[in-house]
Amino acid sequence: MECLQECGFFDLVPAMCHLDYTMSELGGASDFVREYTLASGGPYCDCGYKKKA
Template sequence: MCTLMKELGLTELIPAMCQFDYTMSEAGGVTNFVREYTLASGGSYCDCGYKKKFK
């Protein structure tokens, strides 16, 4: 996603797209989105993942 946004000249929107991952996970209500690094914040990789919520 980061590469595509850069190619489209939309670099200013990349942080919002990264934040949207958390928003969508919360909207689903079943998982928590977890991530420590992003390409957009200067990380060498994006380590995104999901963890199931327990009741």
């Protein structure tokens, strides 16, 4: 995250994080799950994938 701030790209991070859901949907085999992101002010990133039933 520090490099993104230093390079002036931190404002793009929320959009990049949003793509996680889109990419998971395109794959079709799993659902992307996340409660927090650092980009949205969360205390940590807790992303992962859950296999579709």
